[in-house]
Each structure stands twice: as C-alpha cells, then as structure tokens.
Amino acid sequence: MIVPIELTQPATRRYDIRIEELPALRFDRKVAVVTNPTVAGLHKQRLLERIEAPQLEWIEVPDGEEYKTMETVLSILDRLFEAQFDRQSLLIAFGGGVIGDMTGFAASIYQRGIGFMQVPTTLLSQVDASVGGKTGVNNRFGKNLIGSFYQPEAVYIDPAFLETLPPREYAAGIAEVVKMAVMFDKEFFDFLSSHDLRDPEALKRMIARSVALKAEVVNQDEKEKGLRAVLNYGHTFGHVVENETGYSRYLHGEAVAIGMVMANELAVKLGLLNREEAEAIRELLERYDLPTSYPIQDVDEFYEHFFLDKKSAKGKIKFILPGGKIGTHVMRDDLDEAIVKEVLAQFGEGR
Amino acid sequence: MIVPIELTQPATRRYDIRIEELPALRFDRKVAVVTNPTVAGLHKQRLLERIEAPQLEWIEVPDGEEYKTMETVLSILDRLFEAQFDRQSLLIAFGGGVIGDMTGFAASIYQRGIGFMQVPTTLLSQVDASVGGKTGVNNRFGKNLIGSFYQPEAVYIDPAFLETLPPREYAAGIAEVVKMAVMFDKEFFDFLSSHDLRDPEALKRMIARSVALKAEVVNQDEKEKGLRAVLNYGHTFGHVVENETGYSRYLHGEAVAIGMVMANELAVKLGLLNREEAEAIRELLERYDLPTSYPIQDVDEFYEHFFLDKKSAKGKIKFILPGGKIGTHVMRDDLDEAIVKEVLAQFGEGR
Numbered sequence: 001m002i003v004p005i006e007l008t009q010p011a012t013r014r015y016d017i018r019i020e021e022l023p024a025l026r027f028d029r030k031v032a033v034v035t036n037p038t039v040a041g042l043h044k045q046r047l048l049e050r051i052e053a054p055q056l057e058w059i060e061v062p063d064g065e066e067y068k069t070m071e072t073v074l075s076i077l078d079r080l081f082e083a084q085f086d087r088q089s090l091l092i093a094f095g096g097g098v099i100g101d102m103t104g105f106a107a108s109i110y111q112r113g114i115g116f117m118q119v120p121t122t123l124l125s126q127v128d129a130s131v132g133g134k135t136g137v138n139n140r141f142g143k144n145l146i147g148s149f150y151q152p153e154a155v156y157i158d159p160a161f162l163e164t165l166p167p168r169e170y171a172a173g174i175a176e177v178v179k180m181a182v183m184f185d186k187e188f189f190d191f192l193s194s195h196d197l198r199d200p201e202a203l204k205r206m207i208a209r210s211v212a213l214k215a216e217v218v219n220q221d222e223k224e225k226g227l228r229a230v231l232n233y234g235h236t237f238g239h240v241v242e243n244e245t246g247y248s249r250y251l252h253g254e255a256v257a258i259g260m261v262m263a264n265e266l267a268v269k270l271g272l273l274n275r276e277e278a279e280a281i282r283e284l285l286e287r288y289d290l291p292t293s294y295p296i297q298d299v300d301e302f303y304e305h306f307f308l309d310k311k312s313a314k315g316k317i318k319f320i321l322p323g324g325k326i327g328t329h330v331m332r333d334d335l336d337e338a339i340v341k342e343v344l345a346q347f348g349e350g351r
Numbered sequence: 352m353i354v355p356i357e358l359t360q361p362a363t364r365r366y367d368i369r370i371e372e373l374p375a376l377r378f379d380r381k382v383a384v385v386t387n388p389t390v391a392g393l394h395k396q397r398l399l400e401r402i403e404a405p406q407l408e409w410i411e412v413p414d415g416e417e418y419k420t421m422e423t424v425l426s427i428l429d430r431l432f433e434a435q436f437d438r439q440s441l442l443i444a445f446g447g448g449v450i451g452d453m454t455g456f457a458a459s460i461y462q463r464g465i466g467f468m469q470v471p472t473t474l475l476s477q478v479d480a481s482v483g484g485k486t487g488v489n490n491r492f493g494k495n496l497i498g499s500f501y502q503p504e505a506v507y508i509d510p511a512f513l514e515t516l517p518p519r520e521y522a523a524g525i526a527e528v529v530k531m532a533v534m535f536d537k538e539f540f541d542f543l544s545s546h547d548l549r550d551p552e553a554l555k556r557m558i559a560r561s562v563a564l565k566a567e568v569v570n571q572d573e574k575e576k577g578l579r580a581v582l583n584y585g586h587t588f589g590h591v592v593e594n595e596t597g598y599s600r601y602l603h604g605e606a607v608a609i610g611m612v613m614a615n616e617l618a619v620k621l622g623l624l625n626r627e628e629a630e631a632i633r634e635l636l637e638r639y640d641l642p643t644s645y646p647i648q649d650v651d652e653f654y655e656h657f658f659l660d661k662k663s664a665k666g667k668i669k670f671i672l673p674g675g676k677i678g679t680h681v682m683r684d685d686l687d688e689a690i691v692k693e694v695l696a697q698f699g700e701g702r
Contacts, residue, residue, distance in 0.1 A: 001369070001370040001371060001555070001559050002367050002368070002369050002370075003367070003368040003370070003559065003562050003563050003566050004365060004366075004367055004368075004566070005365065005366050005367070005368060005482070005502070005566050005569065005570065006364075006365050006570050007364045007365075007484075007502060007569070007570060007573050013357075013358045014355060014356065014357050014358075015355075015356050016353050016354070016355055016356070017353070017354040017355075017356060018352070018353050019352040019353075019354070020352060070421075070425065074421065077490075077497060081490070081492040081496065108499065109456075109460070109497050109498060109499055110496075110497065111496055111497075111498075112485065112486075112487060112495075112498045112499055112500055113499065113500065113574070131356070133358075134463065135463075136463060139428075139432070141432040144463075145432065145461075145462060146428060146460050146461065146462075147460060147462075147463045148459065148460055148463055148464065148499065149463055149464065151356070151358060204352070208352050208354065211354050212354050215354050215355070215356050218356065218358070219356060219357050219358060222358050223464075
C-alpha cells in the first residue's frame with residue numbers, strides 16, 4: 001500500500017535586499033540582535049537608534065572565525081530560550097559573514113525555524129555572504145560543514161557601516177566582487193577597472209550590481225545543484241590555500257584572489273582566457289593590494305587537498321573557470337591531473 | 352535601491368510512504384543506518400539482508416528519550432565526517448520516534464542537508480512520527496526545542512517489525528491513532544472501536560488510514576501554521592502531564608491518552624462533545640490499557656505549565672478540541688481561565 005506525500009508550499013518565497021541608509025525598524029515581536037564586541041563597539045548606537053521592539057535582547061559572541069562553532073550557536077540558542085523567544089520572534093544578524101552564518105543557522109533550528117534578518121557590516125558580507133541563505137559553522141573536519149539553507153526575511157545593506165572597515169577587509173570584499181564580474185558581467189568588470197571603488201557613489205553601484213548578480217544566481221539555484229557552483233570560481237584553489245596556511249595568514253577574500261589567479265592560469269593553459277584578460281584581472285586585484293601569488297611547497301600535496309572540499313563529490317574536482325573570456329564561465333570536472341599540476345608547479349616556482 | 356530575491360523551487364516535493372514488507376533496497380551512494388542497540392538486537396539482520404550500498408555505516412546511539420540531545424546528533428555527524436560522507440550520501444533512520452527525529456535532524460544539517468529515509472519500527476513512529484518531516488532534539492528547556500522541518504526521501508513501514516514490540520508501546524501507538532480518528536474521521540473511529548487492532552489485517556488497515564490522514568494534514572500545512580496544530584489534540588494537556596512526571600512515568604502516547612480525556616471533559620463542558628461520545632473514546636483507550644486518569648495535585652501549577660509549550664505564542668493557550676462530535680475539530684484560544692481550571696479540578700478529585 002502506498003500513500004503519497006505531496007508537499008505544496010508557496011512556489012515563490014520573496015524578500016528584499018535594500019541598499020540604503022538603515023531605516024527605522026519597528027517590530028511587534030521579540031527581537032534579538034546577534035553581534036560581536038568589535039561591531040558593537042563601533043555601531044551599537046547606530047543600530048539601536050533604529051530598532052523598536054517590545055523586547056530586545058543584545059547577544060554578543062566572540063569575534064573571529066575560530067568561534068564559528070556549534071558551541072557558539074548553542075550559546076545563542078540558550079539566550080533565546082532564557083528570554084522565552086517563541087516562533088514569532090526574530091533574530092537580526094549584525095556583523096560580517098561569521099555572524100550572519102551563525103545567526104542564520106541559529107534561526108533555522110530554534111524551535112524548528114524562526115525569522116531572521118541580515119544587517120551586514122563588512123563589504124564581504126554586504127556583497128556576498130548576506131545574500132543567498134547559506135548558513136553554517138565550522139568543525140574539526142573543515143569549514144561550513146554543519147549548517148542549512150535558510151533564507152532571511154530581509155537584508156539591509158547600509159554602506160555607512162563600511163566607513164570604519166580596515167582597508168584589508170575592504171579589499172577582501174572587492175575580491176568577491178571581481179569574482180562575480182569575471183564570471184557573469186564584462187561590463188561590470190570594466191566599471192570596476194575604471195572607477196575608484198572607495199568612492200561612495202561607485203561603492204554603492206558596486207554593491208548593488210554584485211548583489212543583483214548573486215540574487216540572479218541564487219534565484220535559479222538555491223540549493224547549489226548547478227549554476228550556484230559557479231560562485232566557487234577562485235574558491236577551489238583558495239580553500240586549499242586557506243587550509244594550508246591554517247586559516248590565519250589570509251582573509252577569505254585574499255585567498256579567493258590568489259585562487260582566481262591560479263584558476264586563470266589554468267584557463268589560459270586550456271585556451272579559455274587570453275593572457276591580456278588574465279593580466280587585467282590580476283591588475284585589478286593588485287590595485288587593492290590583494291595577494292596574487294602563493295608559493296606552493298608541494299604540488300602533489302596541494303592537489304590532494306582539493307578532495308577535502310565538500311563540493312568534490314565522488315572523487316571528481318570541479319574547476320570553475322572563465323568560459324572563453326571575462327564575463328563567461330565554464331565548469332570542468334574532466335581535467336587531466338597532469339595539466340592541473342603543471343599550473344600548480346608554476347606557482348611553486350614563486351610566480 | 353531594492354534588489355528583490357525570488358526563490359522559485361519545485362512547487363511540489365513528493366515522496367511515498369510504503370506500507371508493506373520491507374523491499375530490497377539498492378543504492379549507488381554511501382549509506383548510514385542510525386539505530387539503537389535494542390532495535391539492532393532484534394532486527395539488524397532483517398534490515399541488512401535488504402540493503403546494498405557501496406559503503407554501509409552502522410551507527411548505534413544509546414536507547415532512550417534522555418539521549419535525544421544535540422550531543423548525540425553531533426556524535427552521528429562525527430561518524431559521517433569520519434566516513435567521508437558527501438552531499439549525495441544517505442541516512443536511514445531505523446527505530447522509533449527518537450531515532451527518526453535525531454536522524455532527520457542530522458541529515459538536515461550535515462553539509463547543509465543530505466537525503467534520509469525512515470524505516471520506523473514502533474507503532475507510534477509508524478502511524479505518526481515518521482510522517483511529516485518534523486525533526487529535533489530535547490534540551491534542558493524542553494522537548495523538541497531544537498530541530499528543523501525536513502522531509503525524507505521515502506518512508507518504509509513494515510508491520511512485521513511490530514511483532515516484537517512490548518504491549519505498552521503498542522498501546523501508546525494506538526493512542527495517536529485514536530487522536531487522528533477523533534479529529535478527522537468518524538468512520539475510522541467506528542472501525543477502531545469494532546476491531547481487534549492486534550489482528551494483522553486490522554493493524555495494516557489502521558496504519559494505512561492513520562498515515563493517510565496525517566499525510567493530508569501535512570500536505571496542507573507542512574510548517575504548522577494552521578491545520579497541523581490540530582494534531583496537538585490531547586498534547587496540550589499531555590505535555591504538562593509528561594513534564595510534571597519527569598517524562599518517566601508515562602510513555603508519550605500514554606500521556607496523550609490522558610490528555611485526550613482531559614480535552615474531552617473540557618469539550619463536554621463547552622457543549623462541543625456529548626457525554627456518550629466522550630465515554631466511547633475513553634472506553635476505546637481503556638480497552639488497550641491506556642491510562643485515562645491523572646491526579647492533579649495543584650490546579651494553578653498545572654495551568655501555569657501550559658505556557659511552557661512552544662505553541663503557546665504570545666501568552667495564549669491553544670486548546671484543540673472535538674468540534675461538536677467525533678470526526679471534527681476546533682481550535683479555541685479564547686477560553687476563560689476559570690472554566691479550564693474547573694475541568695482540571697475534576698481531575699484533582701481523582702477522576
């Protein structure tokens with residue numbers, strides 16, 4: 001005997017990403033802001049001035065990727081239980097990608113899911129992490145290995161929060177923007193190359209276009225079964241770089257910059273990108289002092305580390321590369337080990 | 352500037368609940384069976400005979416509600432990481448409701464979600480817990496407070512597993528079946544009243560109808576925003592009984608039986624059920640030795656405990672009651688405290 005289950009839910013879930021000065025937000029439900037002491041020290045006042053709620057909890061967790069753990073998420077949940085949050089309550093992620101990932105994850109499992117909003121305060125999280133609904137924490141086996149796909153109710157991107165951002169973190173955000181342009185939009189790449197991206201007007205246009213591109217991708221492939229994998233351009237290599245350097249030497253965006261240069265070298269070798277365009281990408285990255293070289297000590301070991309990635313299903317490495325020129329992309333999982341290692345060897349020579 | 356996100360996913364997710372002898376299952380991906388020593392001791396052979404997979408992990412967690420914790424779920428995840436499970440891998444929940452809830456939760460957060468299947472081995476989990484996609488664990492604040500909504504790929508219900516089930520657990524499963532009948536289907540209630548539910552043919556029909564009713568409810572309201580709350584008939588009272596007795600004196604289904612009798616008394620007082628029908632329900636429960644009385648020591652304290660429930664949003668208690676007669680239901684969140692306490696006081700007198 002067979003009983004079919006057919007779950008018909010609203011086919012479309014819709015929410016807005018607003019790029020503007022943070023508006024006044026009035027809620028008629030309990031609200032908890034999750035942040036860290038660094039962000040709180042800089043911006044607590046600016047946020048509190050704008051939030052009104054019958055009960056407001058302020059939850060600070062330690063600052064840093066090393067605290068992006070299940071233990072921290074459980075400590076957030078404990079605070080919510082103590083404050084008797086119910087299924088109508090709301091979390092607000094106020095900080096960078098680490099805060100956003102953990103707050104989203106906490107919201108997704110508190111009483112089987114409550115609402116959350118993103119107020120990202122770093123460039124990286126404004127252009128990338130706050131859009132798309134990936135949540136998660138790290139564990140001893142790797143990064144983001146425990147988590148969920150869970151969409152926020154809204155994302156508020158206020159560029160004013162970036163005024164206090166250290167230049168290195170600013171540049172790390174730009175790396176992800178360059179990634180979007182190289183994969184999807186030549187015109188956008190030209191815009192990035194021809195403007196000072198620290199200028200407020202250019203910054204705002206950069207954020208908006210980057211978010212729109214990412215939104216298009218996520219709209220087509222929320223659960224990363226196809227197109228969304230293109231966002232891993234630079235990441236397949238970058239993750240190995242991060243892993244080999246213990247996640248301490250490079251910011252994530254910096255490792256992605258190195259990873260894009262590595263991917264581009266591979267693309268050049270395969271005839272998927274010409275030398276001039278590869279150099280144009282490198283120059284754009286270097287203009288913001290992003291690293292573009294990395295001395296690979298042991299090519300074989302570097303290659304083995306590709307297989308630690310959770311996207312390397314069934315022993316195949318998926319390389320995301322420019323698809324012939326800037327603004328296009330291709331996924332290749334059929335590359336000869338020898339060719340990849342030849343490219344890696346170039347970096348071993350201190351390229 | 353506003354960028355809209357519109358997530359269009361397949362409007363319908365479909366899977367089958369099969370009520371039949373467990374068929375041979377062949378997989379071309381890694382599979383982990385999650386179970387406990389009790390179930391393994393009784394049925395390991397029967398399951399292993401039927402599963403074929405390139406890599407099969409056998410994960411046993413301690414038996415009992417007190418181990419339905421985040422720690423146990425994390426220990427399951429660790430085993431999966433050690434066995435290098437990827438996003439294509441599959442979990443099989445093999446046991447009762449506790450195993451199903453934890454395995455589903457583990458599947459929902461491992462690498463942001465992998466597939467899982469249910470092979471329930473108790474009557475309670477066959478007729479109720481394995482259908483509907485609720486997952487979760489307990490913590491010091493209460494039951495099922497951390498979890499997710501996450502649907503399995505398939506549910507295999509093989510009544511042969513029930514042959515070894517202790518009578519008390521069998522009866523606890525019948526309590527949830529009676530709940531479905533009283534809320535939704537007078538004809539089914541008459542069937543239950545007029546058959547020996549230990550007879551294999553009646554058992555199979557009972558499981559099928561119960562699962563079909565639950566499936567209809569879940570199909571209409573996966574995330575418990577409306578109709579699904581009707582499944583809490585008997586639970587609002589039952590949860591308090593469980594809580595007051597430290598989750599040790601009664602099985603969940605037994606507490607639900609007591610809770611239904613309490614809800615019925617309230618319904619009789621409100622003119623929503625006649626005395627004859629209330630007695631017919633009680634008689635059916637007592638035929639399977641289910642408890643139908645509970646000495647309430649302190650009516651005020653019992654009433655206060657209603658507010659610990661995660662469904663009691665914004666300070667209102669939602670009572671699910673028969674809606675005029677057996678086979679119908681009504682939700683009332685406007686009841687006068689005094690009326691509820693009058694009913695509770697009847698039980699205080701040893702009713």
